[in-house]
Amino acid sequence: VSTKETSIFERVFVMVGKNWIAGALLAATVFAPEAVQAQDHDKLLLPIPSALAPQGGLYGRAAPGVSASSPLAFGPNWRDVFAGVGFQANTRYGGDSDGSASAGFGLGNSLDAIGMEVVITSLSTVRSGLFDRMVVGFKAHRQLPMSAAIAVGIEGVKLAGDNFETTESVYGVISKVVALRNDGDETAAFSAMTINGGLGNGRFCAEETVNGRAQTADCGVNFFGSVGLRATQWAGLIADWTGQDLNLGVSLAPFSNFPLVITPALADVTGNAGDKVRFTLGAGFGLRF
Numbered sequence: 001v002s003t004k005e006t007s008i009f010e011r012v013f014v015m016v017g018k019n020w021i022a023g024a025l026l027a028a029t030v031f032a033p034e035a036v037q038a039q040d041h042d043k044l045l046l047p048i049p050s051a052l053a054p055q056g057g058l059y060g061r062a063a064p065g066v067s068a069s070s071p072l073a074f075g076p077n078w079r080d081v082f083a084g085v086g087f088q089a090n091t092r093y094g095g096d097s098d099g100s101a102s103a104g105f106g107l108g109n110s111l112d113a114i115g116m117e118v119v120i121t122s123l124s125t126v127r128s129g130l131f132d133r134m135v136v137g138f139k140a141h142r143q144l145p146m147s148a149a150i151a152v153g154i155e156g157v158k159l160a161g162d163n164f165e166t167t168e169s170v171y172g173v174i175s176k177v178v179a180l181r182n183d184g185d186e187t188a189a190f191s192a193m194t195i196n197g198g199l200g201n202g203r204f205c206a207e208e209t210v211n212g213r214a215q216t217a218d219c220g221v222n223f224f225g226s227v228g229l230r231a232t233q234w235a236g237l238i239a240d241w242t243g244q245d246l247n248l249g250v251s252l253a254p255f256s257n258f259p260l261v262i263t264p265a266l267a268d269v270t271g272n273a274g275d276k277v278r279f280t281l282g283a284g285f286g287l288r289f
Contacts, residue, residue, distance in 0.1 A: 062259035062285060063186070064236030065251035066194035066228025069267070073149035073175035073196070075117040075141035076106025076286070084284015088267070101130060102284075110143040117141065120159065123166070134160035147177040156202065167216060169202025171224075186233055197225035204243035207272065216244070238265065245272040247280075259285045 066072070076082065087099040104119035117139040122130050139153030152172045175196040182188040205219035226240035228251070238249040249265025263282045271277075 062253045062261050064228075064230060064234065064253050065249075065261050065263045065282075066230075066236060066238060067196055067226040068238045068240040068247040068249040068263060068265040068280070069242045070196060070224045070226045070240050071139065071151070071153060071155070071171060071173055071198070072194075073141055073151040073173045073198075074143070075110065075115050075139050075149075075151060076104070077109050077111075077115045078107055079289045080106035080286060081289070082284060082286030084282065086280065086282045088281075089279040110141050110149070113142075115141045115143075117153070119155070123161075132161055133166075134158075135166050148175065150174050167202045169200055169204060171198050171200030171204060173198030173200075173224075186230070189232055190229065192230045194228040194230075195225075196227070197223070199223055200243065207244055238263070240265075246270045249280075259287070261285060 081104070083103040085099060085101050087097070089097050100121055100123050102119055102121040104117060107116040107118065108114050117137075119137045119139075121135050121137070123133040123135060135155070136157050136159045137153060137155035138157075139151050141149055141151035141153075143149045150173070152170075154168060154170045156166045156168045158166050173196065175194060177184070178193045178195060180191055180193055182191050184192040186192070199221050201219060201221055203216060204222045204224045205216050206222065207216060222243040224241055224243040226238060229237045231237055234253045236251040238247070238251055240247040240249070245267070246269045247265050247267045248269055249263055251261060251263040253259070253261050261282075261284060265280045265282075267278045267280050269277055
């Protein structure tokens with residue numbers, strides 16, 4: 001973790017050289033999630049990696065993710081874009097497999113003022129098809145000293161499609177990267193941890209049973225949070241409390257010259273928000289022009 005006051009998002013998604021056109025085309029082929037949501041409204045989140053300078057190659061290595069579902073306070077600024085996909089095997093209560101696709105970009109500057117993240121998500125892409133059910137989310141974020149950030153946002157705002165229901169969720173969140181050893185040097189094992197916590201409604205509320213049917217409670221506000229441990233340059237361990245249940249995952253950044261992040265996870269480990277443990281998978285990357 002660097003003490004230099006540069007944007008953490010910029011350090012993760014830096015484009016090197018003049019090959020930005022090729023990078024844009026590559027991003028368009030992946031559609032990665034900053035907020036990926038399945039038919040049953042479970043989030044298959046691929047988080048923005050917390051902090052890592054490029055390690056060489058055309059684009060540089062991304063950092064492993066630090067959250068499996070909860071939003072982070074770090075976010076993109078102007079000229080930052082990201083995209084990707086998410087998949088869930090067997091959705092809640094016996095549902096078939098489903099997945100989603102997302103793309104987003106940043107506005108403003110979170111270092112000097114406020115950054116704004118905009119994410120457009122195609123829901124239920126396996127069952128309903130791409131772009132049939134669309135939602136949008138917004139997050140205003142501010143980077144703080146000591147590798148921390150604060151943000152407020154809304155997600156699940158219906159953009160297109162009439163044959164589905166979506167839950168709008170408003171939240172506030174604080175995130176901080178903590179150096180554990182070697183001043184957070186990304187080349188050292190178990191060198192950094194990202195702690196993330198916030199309050200939200202909507203999907204962050206616990207599940208309840210009404211007339212024999214499970215649904216998200218109208219909680220007013222509920223706590224969510226995650227801890228991401230950077231085990232190596234290319235792998236991280238994640239524990240994420242969504243407000244409903246616990247998700248456990250491993251996040252991989254396997255390529256030294258391409259900023260791809262892959263995050264397989266087990267959702268509903270405690271069984272509080274579903275009928276069984278479910279496998280989720282997110283994959284995506286970001287670029288800075």
